[in-house]
Amino acid sequence: MKRTLILQDTEVPMRSNALLEVNRRIHGEKNSESWLLAFSSDQESLPEGFDTIMLVQDEGIVKQDARHICAIIIDLHERHAFDTILIPGTWLGRMVAPRVARRMGVGLVAEINDVQRHGEDLEFVRTAYSGNVLAGIAMKSEPPIILSIKPGIFSWELKSQVKTVVQHYKGEIASPSSLTPLERKQRPLSYDIRDSDVLISGGGGAKRAYPMLETLAKELGGEVSASRKLVDQGIANRSIQVGQSGKIVSPRLYIAIGIDGAIQHVEGLQNVETILSVNTSPDAPICSISDVVVVGDAKTFIEKLLQKIALYNEQTKERANEYT
Structure with a gap:
């Protein structure tokens, strides 16, 4: 044994x-x-x-x-x-x-x-x-x-x-540790993308729309992640990088916006239930493993989706008011 x-x-x-x-x-x-x-x-x-x-x-x-x-x-x-x-x-x-x-x-x-x-x-x-x-x-x-x-x-x-x-x-x-705490500070609130059920992930094609990813993630109850390309360009923090040289993630929903899908990035996706990819090229590698593919501009997609979410929330609120 x-x-x-x-x-x-x-x-x-x-x-x-x-x-x-x-x-x-x-x-x-x-x-x-x-x-x-x-x-x-x-x-x-x-x-x-x-x-x-x-x-x-x-x-x-x-x-x-x-x-x-x-x-x-x-x-x-x-x-x-x-x-x-x-x-x-x-x-x-x-x-x-x-x-x-x-x-x-x-x-x-x-x-x-x-x-x-x-x-x-x-x-x-x-x-x-x-x-x-x-x-x-x-x-x-x-x-x-x-x-x-x-x-x-x-x-x-x-x-x-x-x-x-x-x-x-x-x-x-x-015996007690030899470390002696000199000062304690409250750690800033942060998140680990490995614990998220919903990830809105941006790649090189989402550079122009990157500031909007946070808004979309908040509406969907998720967090923002990124490909190595955005990290190398200094746009995203390395702590939210998905891939072989980043973190391995297993969300229920992974929305890949402007991500080409090189093998190094795909290897960072494990047991993802649903992948939705947004790309201007339907032949991008990420599209071949996606459950839903949207061919189009990243910024336009986010704007349209946020409009749909706002409309849905408004209609839900109106129906709730009818029953009260």
Whole structure:
């Protein structure tokens, strides 16, 4: 029986379950024991599906200390000998993963997109050269296999109930973190496009209409995202970029406005229910994977759609008034 340790996604704890799918692809359906290293001040809202949850009592400092987390992982590995260590590719995970690999003297494959099996051999796929190519990497070092996984790529469903054992971490490393908070500031409100059910995404063809995307997104209860072209031009923030070199998204509705649909962008779309594309060219690659294609100008499309939404809202309000 293989044993896998998964580091909790401290940004979105419930997203930790997705790494169970990575574990399944590596070790099979029932050939491994899954452990989660979690940080919490209580046991509420812990992710499902893990055989063991190693809980570190934390008031918010430890889960920000990459050195402390690395020491805990090393300590757990020395006691339990994990075959695989999976780390989310968050800002914290990007600091933890190389530290752990260096301390253990083993290899690290960072930011993987896929796991493929060729007989008994495993191949880990990640982007290279700024997202322009996919590279397949085989691990030749001794166990454990250490991977960091790009958030939003893998999805996982609970197919059968798992009896989870929760243990409180009591190792020597459980002493308070060496970090000392000097000041606390309220983080500005922001959003993560990976959590949005509706995304209004702009590409090079939407440059002229980009300021209108926010208005449309607000009317549809969604958020704005962008292709790499708008990001490279400094029009959109890199945090909302969709694609291999950006974020992998799975909204229910994805409206691609002025996006050509190069493979690097399409690879950023996973399990999208409906894709609506707006493009002046019906032969754009994005059109071939779209459920609805609108051939036309981006600015004109947004203006017309906003008019339709306003009319619908007005009619709905009038009908509501008739019944009151």
